[in-house]
Amino acid sequence: MGEADMREAEGHSGSTSHSNGFSSSPSARILTLAILFQMAQTYGPVFSLYMAETHMVFVNGFSSVKEVLVTKGTQFAGRPIVPVIDYITNMKGIILTHYGQEWKEQRKFALSVLRNLGLGKRSMEERILEEATYLIQAFKENASVPFDPYDVLDSAVTNIISTLVFGKRFEYEDGSFRNILELIHQGAKLIISPWSMLFNTVPFVRRLPLPHQMIFKRAEKLFAFYAREVEEHKATHVCGQPRDFIDRYLEEMRKPENKGLGFEDSTLLVAVSDLFVAGSETTARTLQWALLYMVAFPEIQEKCQKEIDTFLGENTCLKYEDREKLPFTNAVIHEIQRFSNVLPLGVVHAPIKDVQFHGYTIPKGTMVFTNLVSVHHDKTQWKYPCEFNPSNFLNDEGDFLKPEAFMPFSAGPRMCLGENLARMELFLFFTSILRSFQVFWPDQSKAPDLTPNFGLTQFPNHFKVALKCRQQT
Numbered sequence: 001m002g003e004a005d006m007r008e009a010e011g012h013s014g015s016t017s018h019s020n021g022f023s024s025s026p027s028a029r030i031l032t033l034a035i036l037f038q039m040a041q042t043y044g045p046v047f048s049l050y051m052a053e054t055h056m057v058f059v060n061g062f063s064s065v066k067e068v069l070v071t072k073g074t075q076f077a078g079r080p081i082v083p084v085i086d087y088i089t090n091m092k093g094i095i096l097t098h099y100g101q102e103w104k105e106q107r108k109f110a111l112s113v114l115r116n117l118g119l120g121k122r123s124m125e126e127r128i129l130e131e132a133t134y135l136i137q138a139f140k141e142n143a144s145v146p147f148d149p150y151d152v153l154d155s156a157v158t159n160i161i162s163t164l165v166f167g168k169r170f171e172y173e174d175g176s177f178r179n180i181l182e183l184i185h186q187g188a189k190l191i192i193s194p195w196s197m198l199f200n201t202v203p204f205v206r207r208l209p210l211p212h213q214m215i216f217k218r219a220e221k222l223f224a225f226y227a228r229e230v231e232e233h234k235a236t237h238v239c240g241q242p243r244d245f246i247d248r249y250l251e252e253m254r255k256p257e258n259k260g261l262g263f264e265d266s267t268l269l270v271a272v273s274d275l276f277v278a279g280s281e282t283t284a285r286t287l288q289w290a291l292l293y294m295v296a297f298p299e300i301q302e303k304c305q306k307e308i309d310t311f312l313g314e315n316t317c318l319k320y321e322d323r324e325k326l327p328f329t330n331a332v333i334h335e336i337q338r339f340s341n342v343l344p345l346g347v348v349h350a351p352i353k354d355v356q357f358h359g360y361t362i363p364k365g366t367m368v369f370t371n372l373v374s375v376h377h378d379k380t381q382w383k384y385p386c387e388f389n390p391s392n393f394l395n396d397e398g399d400f401l402k403p404e405a406f407m408p409f410s411a412g413p414r415m416c417l418g419e420n421l422a423r424m425e426l427f428l429f430f431t432s433i434l435r436s437f438q439v440f441w442p443d444q445s446k447a448p449d450l451t452p453n454f455g456l457t458q459f460p461n462h463f464k465v466a467l468k469c470r471q472q473t
């Protein structure tokens with residue numbers, strides 16, 4: 001926003017709505033949700049601040065966030081240029097691509113592959129259920145002593161993306177798989193590190209041999225791994241018989257009508273990376289929170305298990321459509337998502353041209369963050385905004401209902417394209433775990449710590465759980 005526009009904004013809101021201690025030193029003060037909430041209290045639902053030269057607008061509360069994502073969804077459907085990401089992806093792929101024809105085509109294609117989840121002969125539901133058996137087996141192997149469930153959850157969830165994209169799963173102990181998981185996690189951390197911010201804001205440091213080069217080294221390794229998979233697919237793919245996302249993409253690349261729509265090798269690699277980045281940690285963190293809430297609220301766990309036992313019995317094979325029979329369990333899964341806010345600020349948006357919003361002029365390309373936590377705690381929208389309570393998703397008769405303010409997957413034209421897959425995974429993995437185990441907090445000397453760590457994703461501190469088998473599966 002230019003100076004004139006900022007003055008206009010301040011004049012309108014009657015407040016000094018930017019900077020406040022973030023002016024020149026990005027690492028001097030860490031932006032936390034608590035600070036964002038405080039600022040929203042002081043400055044209202046829309047305020048902005050500067051991180052060095054970067055101008056950021058924050059939008060808070062259900063009605064304003066909905067206005068950005070839905071009512072003015074197309075006007076805000078762009079992505080800003082983030083130099084560190086631009087350097088890696090060249091703004092290709094799906095997640096951080098600018099709004100335009102190429103993004104629309106890439107998104108439409110990825111959605112069609114996801115919708116058509118029955119790639120090959122087996123449906124995605126069958127694949128998730130098969131992966132659930134490996135997950136349960138891995139839990140059983142760890143059941144003798146308290147263990148940290150995160151790696152197993154992460155492996156199971158990443159295997160679903162791998163099945164979709166590469167057509168194969170990996171053993172949880174496979175060294176190359178663990179390497180890939182590690183590279184994805186480190187990448188997510190480094191992207192929001194002070195070194196990355198320095199790269200984004202101070203152009204002359206970009207070529208210097210400083211720690212930000214680690215980000216690019218790791219990205220190179222990941223992309224080399226994806227490229228090997230693509231080459232293997234090129235060598236073995238039979239035209240007309242696609243096995244997975246890569247095969248389908250290779251077929252799209254050959255279609256003359258797709259010329260100029262970005263269907264090329266470099267975009268394929270970024271699209272593959274996007275699916276892994278977007279689809280693994282988000283879902284794995286949600287399941288990690290799920291187990292933490294279940295040990296923190298054993299009475300809720302028990303109520304889910306009673307419902308599952310009553311309506312599914314011991315021998316019935318679990319299906320995704322069973323969520324209709326399990327309103328309480330379904331409500332618990334939604335409450336876990338509402339309360340854990342794994343992507344607290346969603347993914348950054350940007351206006352595709354200058355836009356008027358709440359009396360401000362927000363210039364094209366400005367970073368706009370939608371505070372999804374503020375939506376999920378909006379007192380005007382929830383029965384119990386600040387407590388973990390599945391009744392937020394139940395009516396007086398105990399039927400499941402989903403308030404409009406539930407938006408962990410965001411909303412509007414840019415909303416998560418993996419929502420259906422993620423919801424299927426959450427239900428099938430969560431229900432399989434609770435069917436098979438009673439999950440406890442092993443340490444009687446202290447209570448579970450539900451404090452989130454705030455970053456690109458919100459996650460709990462590592463914790464261990466104890467398991468007791470409930471039935472033979």
Ligand code: HEM
Binds near residue numbers: 095096275343
């Ligand atoms: C619990 C799991 C998940 C959560 C909470 C989640 C949440 C989100 C959110 C908040 C966004 C940002 C939307 C916006 O810009 O307003 C997003 C975008 C996206 N998600 Fe997810 N997601 C999850 C799982 C997945 C999965 C499993 C996949 C892929 C298979 C996926 C693929 C994507 C992609 C490609 C985008 C970018 C869409 C675009 O820019 O057009 N996500 N997700």
